[in-house]
Amino acid sequence: MVPLFFLIVALASGLGFSDLPSVRLVGSDSRCKGRVELWKNGQWGTVCDDHWNKETVAIVCKELQCGPVVRIRAGRLYLPKAQKDQHIWNPMCQGTEETLAECEEDVVECDDHNEDAGVICEETLHFDNLQLVDGPSHCIGRLEVKYAGKWGTVCFEGWTFQGAKVLCRELGCGRPILTKGSCSKDQQGTGDIWPGQVECQGSETSLNNCPFALMGKNNCSHKDDTWVQCEERFALRLVDGINHCSGRLEVLHKGIWGSVCNDGWGEKEDQVVCQEVNCGKAIPQKPRARRRFGPGKGSIWLDDVRCKGKETSLEQCKHRFWGYHDCTHQEDVSVICSEK
Known part of the structure; x- marks a missing residue:
């Protein structure tokens, strides 16, 4: 049976059963050291040390998302000891495999659990x-x-x-x-x-x-x-309007919302904004009407914005350097969209 811990991790991460880890280290207080156990053919079994070398151990440490190999140990030193009837796998690895389960299985079986393999990998953190x-x-x-x-x-x-x-x-x-x-x-x-x-x-x-x-x-x-x-992901919004499809235009920069100067602003720029906020087509406005939603406060981030009209985001339009302008908030641009 697949341990509940692995199942919870897989489901929380959106993984399927095929993505569940096929190896674990048991018998210690750390996931990066202990006796090696391998999940194969529907069962957990210990691993024989016949072919246990640094290349094979490195595969285990990497699969567990631990650090490099610190020490190779005998698995019998970790308690509780393996059960007598627990299967013993005997993998032969080339060192190029991604997981221990991919290694070829030796037809020669180990005698008993005195040959169980163990390992200590460098401890790492896994953040929640x-x-x-x-x-x-x-x-x-x-x-x-x-x-x-x-x-x-x-x-x-x-x-x-x-x-x-x-x-x-x-x-x-x-x-x-x-x-x-x-x-x-x-x-x-x-x-x-x-x-x-x-x-x-x-x-x-x-x-x-x-x-x-x-x-x-x-x-x-x-x-x-x-x-x-x-850097902030580019974002814009329309504020102080009738609804979210009309208002004074503000853009986000360095975590701060600021306004846009209306120098050179026209219908192409309006349309790019309306498309970006999913509000249909732009409604034409006379220059004076662009101030109807009042002046903003704080930063004026953009000036001399020039769009071709085909851009999918205002971020793609040409403009001066962020924060460089010769405007006052009396020139803050507003936009009205059709909503559909």
Whole structure:
């Protein structure tokens, strides 16, 4: 029977039965060390040490998403001992297999469980969740991870820009702009600090796909909490109008909503906005009517916007640098769409 733990993980992750892990380490308090057991032909069995070498052990550590091999051990040293009637598998690996179950089975059987194989892989963390907090948006802030039901910060020592790339992508944000440690007092966290070396390549879809090796003693304090700033995904909205299909145009930049100057604004720009907010066609307006929804406050993010009319997002239209303009809020642009 497939263990309930693996079944819950698979269902929560949207995996099928074919995606369930086929190997586990038992007899210790860590998922990265213990006696090796292999799921094959509908049953869990121990693994014979006849062909147990570094190449084979490396397959197991990788399959379990642990770090590199630390030590090869005898499986009989881990309690509770294997049951006498438990099957013993005898895989012969080439070292190129992705999983232990893919290795060819030796026709020679092991005598007893005294030959059971064991392994110690480098311990790694597998985060339940992660977030950026205390910033202006979910794309900017102090990195916190949830592990074993507890939220904690991440020490900047061992953190890389490649890790920031993966994090920003996982959060649904744009590319990383900044990552730093030595947070100011108002940016520091509390509670646990997870020390580790994140070894991302930058192409992974999740930090959990990157080796995250626990470090030993460290001198990290919350002054060393990791801070990450990702680019915001482009967003816009119409505010202070009759409904969500009319109003003063605002765009999101650096986690802050700001207005758009009406210099050069026309029907093509209107249509791109209406299409992006799923509100049908643009209703033509006279220049003075574009101020009907009042002036905004705060930042004016865009000026001299030029669209061809075929763009799927206002982000694709030409404009000045973000925040560069010669306007006042009396020139904030408004848009009215047909709703259908």
